[in-house]
Amino acid sequence: xxxxxxxxxxxxxxxxxxxxxxxxxxxxxxxxxxxxxxxxxxxxxxxxxxxxxxxxxxxxxxxxxxxxxxxxxxxxxxxxxxxxxxxxxxxxxxxxxxxxxxxxxxxxxxxxxxxxxxxxxxxxxxxxxxxxxxxxxxxxxxxxxxxxxxxxxxxxxxxxxxxxxxxxxxxxxxxxxxxxxxxxxxxxxxxxxxxxxxxxxxxxxxxxxxxxxxxxxxxxxxxxxxxxxxxxxxxxxxxxxxxxxxxxxxxxxxxxxxxxxxxxxxxxxxxxxxxxxxxxxxxxxxxxxxxxxxxxxxxxxxxxxxxxxxxxxxxxxxxxxxxxxxxxxxxxxxxxxxxxxxxxxxxxxxxxxxxxxxxxxxxxxxxxxxxxxxxxxxxxxxxxxxxxxxxxxxxxxxxxxxxxxxxxxxxxxxxxxxxxxxxxxxxxxxxxxxxxxxxxxxxxxxxxxxxxxxxxxxxxxxxxxxxxxxxxxxxxxxxxxxxxxxxxxxxxxxx
Amino acid sequence: xxxxxxxxxxxxxxxxxxxxxxxxxxxxxxxxxxxxxxxxxxxxxxxxxxxxxxxxxxxxxxxxxxxxxxxxxxxxxxxxxxxxxxxxxxxxxxxxxxxxxxxxxxxxxxxxxxxxxxxxxxxxxxxxxxxxxxxxxxxxxxxxxxxxxxxxxxxxxxxxxxxxxxxxxxxxxxxxxxxxxxxxxxxxxxxxxxxxxxxxxxxxxxxxxxxxxxxxxxxxxxxxxxxxxxxxxxxxxxxxxxxxxxxxxxxxxxxxxxxxxxxxxxxxxxxxxxxxxxxxxxxxxxxxxxxxxxxxxxxxxxxxxxxxxxxxxxxxxxxxxxxxxxxxxxxxxxxxxxxxxxxxxxxxxxxxxxxxxxxxxxxxxxxxxxxxxxxxxxxxxx
Numbered sequence: 100x101x102x103x104x105x106x107x108x109x110x111x112x113x114x115x116x117x118x119x120x121x122x123x124x125x126x127x128x129x130x131x132x133x134x135x136x137x138x139x140x141x142x143x144x145x146x147x148x149x150x151x152x153x154x155x156x157x158x159x160x161x162x163x164x165x166x167x168x169x170x171x172x173x174x175x176x177x178x179x180x181x182x183x184x185x186x187x188x189x190x191x192x193x194x195x196x197x198x199x200x201x202x203x204x205x206x207x208x209x210x211x212x213x214x215x216x217x218x219x220x221x222x223x224x225x226x227x228x229x230x231x232x233x234x235x236x237x238x239x240x241x242x243x244x245x246x247x248x249x250x251x252x253x254x255x256x257x258x259x260x261x262x263x264x265x266x267x268x269x270x271x272x273x274x275x276x277x278x279x280x281x282x283x284x285x286x287x288x289x290x291x292x293x294x295x296x297x298x299x300x301x302x303x304x305x306x307x308x309x310x311x312x313x314x315x316x317x318x319x320x321x322x323x324x325x326x327x328x329x330x331x332x333x334x335x336x337x338x339x340x341x342x343x344x345x346x347x348x349x350x351x352x353x354x355x356x357x358x359x360x361x362x363x364x365x366x367x368x369x370x371x372x373x374x375x376x377x378x379x380x381x382x383x384x385x386x387x388x389x390x391x392x393x394x395x396x397x398x399x400x401x402x403x404x405x406x407x408x409x410x411x412x413x414x415x416x417x418x419x420x421x422x423x424x425x426x427x428x429x430x431x432x433x434x435x436x437x438x439x440x441x442x443x444x445x446x447x448x449x450x451x452x453x454x455x456x457x458x459x460x461x462x463x464x465x466x467x468x469x470x471x472x473x474x475x476x477x478x479x480x481x482x483x484x485x486x487x488x489x490x491x492x493x494x495x496x497x498x499x500x501x502x503x504x505x506x507x508x509x510x511x512x513x514x515x516x517x518x519x520x521x522x523x524x525x526x527x528x529x530x531x532x533x534x535x536x537x538x539x540x541x542x543x544x545x546x547x548x549x550x551x552x553x554x555x556x557x558x559x560x561x562x563x564x565x566x567x568x569x570x571x572x573x574x575x576x577x578x579x580x581x582x583x584x585x586x587x588x589x590x591x592x593x594x
Numbered sequence: 595x596x597x598x599x600x601x602x603x604x605x606x607x608x609x610x611x612x613x614x615x616x617x618x619x620x621x622x623x624x625x626x627x628x629x630x631x632x633x634x635x636x637x638x639x640x641x642x643x644x645x646x647x648x649x650x651x652x653x654x655x656x657x658x659x660x661x662x663x664x665x666x667x668x669x670x671x672x673x674x675x676x677x678x679x680x681x682x683x684x685x686x687x688x689x690x691x692x693x694x695x696x697x698x699x700x701x702x703x704x705x706x707x708x709x710x711x712x713x714x715x716x717x718x719x720x721x722x723x724x725x726x727x728x729x730x731x732x733x734x735x736x737x738x739x740x741x742x743x744x745x746x747x748x749x750x751x752x753x754x755x756x757x758x759x760x761x762x763x764x765x766x767x768x769x770x771x772x773x774x775x776x777x778x779x780x781x782x783x784x785x786x787x788x789x790x791x792x793x794x795x796x797x798x799x800x801x802x803x804x805x806x807x808x809x810x811x812x813x814x815x816x817x818x819x820x821x822x823x824x825x826x827x828x829x830x831x832x833x834x835x836x837x838x839x840x841x842x843x844x845x846x847x848x849x850x851x852x853x854x855x856x857x858x859x860x861x862x863x864x865x866x867x868x869x870x871x872x873x874x875x876x877x878x879x880x881x882x883x884x885x886x887x888x889x890x891x892x893x894x895x896x897x898x899x900x901x902x903x904x905x906x907x908x909x910x911x912x913x914x915x916x917x918x919x920x921x922x923x924x925x926x927x928x929x930x931x932x933x934x935x936x937x938x939x940x941x942x943x944x945x946x947x948x949x950x951x952x953x954x955x956x957x958x959x960x961x962x963x964x965x966x967x968x969x970x971x972x973x974x975x976x
Contacts, residue, residue: 105751286598293605564601573608581616581757584748 100145102350103303103583111142115258116357123282132253132276135358139256143222150221153191154256160187161231162251168238169246181239185232192228195221200437223262225434227255229389230266236393243269250276259354263347265365265385272360281359292356294562297575298555299349304579307343310335310545313538318486321495323531325507329499331538333479336486338545341370344383349555364556370478370549373470374459375451378478386434390427399423421456425449435485440493444485451477509535613755620754623763628652628745628753640769642762643781646670647734648749650689650785651705655743658710661686663785664699665719668854668910671792672917673717675784681927684715688785691735695724698731700834705740707845715848717924718838720886722864722876725835727828728820789914796903808900809973811908812863816974822867827876832883839884850924853877855889855916855936858897858959859909862967865956866974874949877940885941887924888948892955893935895919900966 100107115138122131144151164184171177195218202213234254237243245251253276254269255261275281317324317332324332345366355362365384372378379387402419412418425446432445465473480497487493498504506525513527532538553561562568623638624631626645633639643649654662661684663673669690678686689702699718707713723729739746753759769776780788799805815821842849864873880886890896895916898905906912922928923937935955940948960967 105747286602290598290602290605293602564597569601569605569608572605573612576609577612577616578757580613581755581760584752584756584758 100142102347102354103300103579105580105583106145108300108580111138112354112357119358120284128277128282129249131282132249135258136249136252136256139253139258139261142258143256143261146222150224153195153221153224154227157188157191157227157231158252158255160184161235161255162245162248164235165238165243165245165251168235169244177239181235184235188228188232188235192224194218195224197433197437226264226266227261229386229434230255233266233389233393234269237269245269245273257355257360259351259358259360260362263344263351264383265348265351265363266389267363267385271363275360278359283359285359288356288359290564291559291562292353293576294353294568294572295349295356295555295559296353297572297579298558299346299351299353300579301575302342302346302349302555304582306541306545306548307339307346309541310339310342312534313532313541314339314486316532318488318492318496320531321487321492321499324496324499325505325526325530326499326502327507327535328530328532329496329501329504331532331535331542332496333483333500334542334545335538337370337479337482338542338549340482340486341366341549342545345555352556352559366554367556368549368554370475371471372474373465373467374474375448375455375477378474379448379452386431390431394430395423395427398426417456417460421453424452424456428452439490440484440487443490443493444481447477447481447484451481616760617754620759620763623766625759625762625766626753634770636771636773638763638766638770640766640774640776642766642776643779644762645734646691646779646781647732647736648739648753649781650687650691650702651739652745653687653785654689654702654706654709657687659685659687659706660710660712661715661717662703662706662713663688663690663717663719664703664706665690665854666694666699666721666724667692667779667787668721668856668912669717669719670785671779671787671789671907672854672912672914673719673921674786674914674917676786677914677918678921681921681925686715686784690719690785692779693729693732694735695726695729695731696720696831696834696838698735699724700838701737701740703838704841707841707847709743713845713847715850716838716842717850717852719852719854720835720880721854722869722873723815723821725828725831725876725880726820726824727826727831728824730820786914792907792911793903793913796907800903806900807903807908808857808859808906809909809969811910812859812970813973815860815910816863816867822864822869825867825869825872827872827879832879835880836883849884850887851880851884852887852920852924852937853890855893855896855912855920857900857906857909857912858892859900859966859970861890861892861896861952861956862960862970863909863974866970877949878945881940881942881945885939887920887937888940889920889923889937891952892959894933895936897959 100111102108115135118134118138119131122134125131140151140154143154161184164180164187168177168180168184171180198218199215202215205211206213206215234243234245238245245254250273254267254272257272260267312335313331314336317328317335348362348365352362363385367381367384369378369382372381399419402423403413407413407415407419426449428449429442429445431448432441432443435441435444464470483496483500484490484493487496495504507528507530508525510527510529621629622631625638625642626649627641627643628649631638661675661678661682663669663675663678663686665673667690670688670692671690673688673690675686675688678684687706689706691698691702694702703716703718706716736746736748739749765776768774775791780791782788796807799807799810817823839849839851841847861873864870877886877888895905900906900909904913905916919932919936923932938944938948938951
């Protein structure tokens with residue numbers, strides 16, 4: 100079920116809430132948790148019930164491994180169990196997400212004909228897999244112990260964060276469900292939930308889905324883009340992705356708040372960043388946290404132990420860190436999708452982060468405005484690879500952006516340039532993309548919103564229960580609902 | 595906490611109230627004529643006809659016609675159920691839909707059969723363009739709505755609770771209040787277009803803006819990438835036509851198929867676009883499925899002057915009195931009114947002679963009208 104649907108907003112959410120708080124009146128806290136798990140599985144199955152068994156198998160396997168880890172005293176056994184669990188999760192993800200990519204490239208490289216299975220990607224697999232890997236590692240480290248299957252089910256399936264994150268830790272979620280005051284209806288959380296949910300819905304339905312018009316059209320006609328159209332295409336996708344994913348997160352936060360659950364922050368105005376490291380500290384923060392804790396640190400340690408120490412390079416900290424960073428971003432790219440475009444996206448970010456570290460280490464600093472332009476420009480270029488169907492397509496969009504496919508201006512501007520000799524540089528013609536003036540207006544609005552305004556979480560912190568906030572929320576909610584005319588998936592459902 | 599309680603309850607109450615008001619407003623104004631709301635002069639008596647796909651589906655579900663005219667806007671504008679009633683004594687409904695290809699026509703036919711198990715006759719106007727792999731129906735077409743005789747959720751929402759519906763309701767109120775007409779093809783209760791309004795529109799375009807719809811409309815055909823520029827006869831769409839024929843035969847429904855009498859300019863446009871051979875191939879293939887009444891070509895009706903709209907609205911759409919001649923020929927009624935060179939039943943046995951005949955007609959007409967031929971060619975190039 101989609102957050103941006105009438106079924107969810109007007110039926111599912113109110114019914115689940117009513118049921119949850121009615122059942123919370125019972126002394127037995129498990130009843131309301133069972134209700135939430137049941138509703139979450141219903142929510143997951145609404146889209147395609149055929150993947151429900153896969154989700155359940157994954158949950159049961161990881162729960163059992165967690166229990167065994169908790170009960171095992173032998174360090175070796177615990178290591179085997181944890182590794183087994185991690186391998187199981189990665190194998191599951193690998194099969195569903197990367198098998199086709201691996202087979203295709205093997206066939207291309209070695210001229211073989213292994214059959215492509217065309218396996219559809221199960222919804223949310225990237226998210227629930229990472230969340231459970233984190234859980235197993237936490238169990239292995241002794242940070243977490245969960246004996247209740249119901250609690251574990253709820254931890255994984257809680258519908259506001261099931262499909263596209265945020266990737267949460269057991270220790271930050273489950274204590275919230277067990278707190279007595281959180282079982283009571285809290286008007287402050289409900290009001291803030293309505294407020295942030297409205298912002299998220301508006302971001303998705305009005306902003307992201309509108310930017311999608313130009314980004315989709317542009318990336319579908321990469322051979323025909325002139326310079327301005329290339330920029331409109333790339334920037335539209337940059338804004339579409341941000342408003343889509345952060346809109347989803349706002350709705351997830353709002354929906355969780357209705358149950359008195361606070362989800363961790365996942366976006367913090369990433370396009371305001373002045374360097375690439377800061378951008379990643381502000382973008383998909385829970386993924387960054389996961390990758391740092393469960394990939395970067397172990398990988399760094401492993402390299403030190405297995406590569407740098409045997410080679411007598413123990414003191415080459417900078418080199419080791421940089422290598423780890425490049426690998427980390429490669430993994431991040433691959434996590435987003437099975438394709439060379441995602442690998443390029445990850446590699447570009449890895450190289451940029453290493454460059455930034457070297458730059459910083461050298462004590463160099465750019466003024467704020469050039470720093471922002473450089474960072475944002477790089478983000479736009481990297482996201483072009485992220486969105487394009489192939490590297491060739493991405494390069495075509497980029498070449499149009501840099502004027503290599505010619506500069507086209509609307510015919511009405513011809514008079515303005517009449518006295519300048521620009522015939523060889525600029526062509527006056529119609530754009531091939533639709534409603535370009537609308538695109539420019541939306542891009543200006545997009546820049547104002549992401550650069551000059553507080554983000555949704557900052558707005559929620561300032562929330563006051565007064566008429567202004569009521570009118571603002573009501574407008575966003577009503578206007579978004581009245582534009583909910585088509586099913587429009589969130590981009591991160593594909594990852 | 596009390597302030598939060600008030601805010602929360604107030605916001606929910608305001609949301610419910612606003613949603614209810616929007617729905618009631620759209621329901622009362624009923625801009626698309628779907629809910630049979632009372633029409634009040636000065637408030638909502640003017641209506642919009644921009645969503646013929648939905649409106650005609652609802653009409654079929656409600657009136658359950660036993661005779662259906664199917665096809666594209668050529669059927670919608672040219673075939674007159676009122677005349678059909680006069681000559682056959684049977685009520686019918688014109689389900690011609692703008693830009694509908696044969697796949698869509700099949701679905702509306704099946705919908706008609708679902709609405710009325712006693713559906714007895716269909717008349718399907720065939721378009722060469724409707725068999726193009728690259729043609730697709732407009733965004734207002736929804737296959738889902740044709741699975742149920744009740745109004746589906748998506749249509750209820752789109753007509754009662756969207757920004758567009760409220761804007762359309764406001765346009766209706768504004769136009770009703772100021773006694774103005776809204777743009778768009780006005781539909782009659784029998785599903786056909788209001789001819790007078792169409793004629794007024796094309797005449798005023800010619801008079802006020804110097805736009806001759808014969809050429810202007812042909813240009814849009816020739817320059818649309820999915821009409822003639824890219825054309826590939828679709829086997830899937832040919833199957834849809836076969837399904838119409840087979841369903842009729844298996845259900846005892848009488849079916850009559852015909853090729854529209856569009857103006858000679860239309861056929862010359864096909865020639866200019868380099869699609870004449872495919873056009874003939876299309877005829878050969880459809881005639882293998884069923885006999886077809888062919889009104890296309892360069893006959894005494896289709897070669898009338900392009901300087902007035904006495905017989906045509908543009909090069910594609912003919913007026914109802916021409917449609918009446920089509921009915922006369924096919925039903926063998928008042929045949930004395932029909933010119934001899936207008937309408938031939940083509941079958942696998944005579945298809946080659948008929949194609950030869952039209953080629954000859956074409957050659958003669960082109961020789962007599964070199965200026966028009968050159969003008970059409972220039973539209974295809976520019």
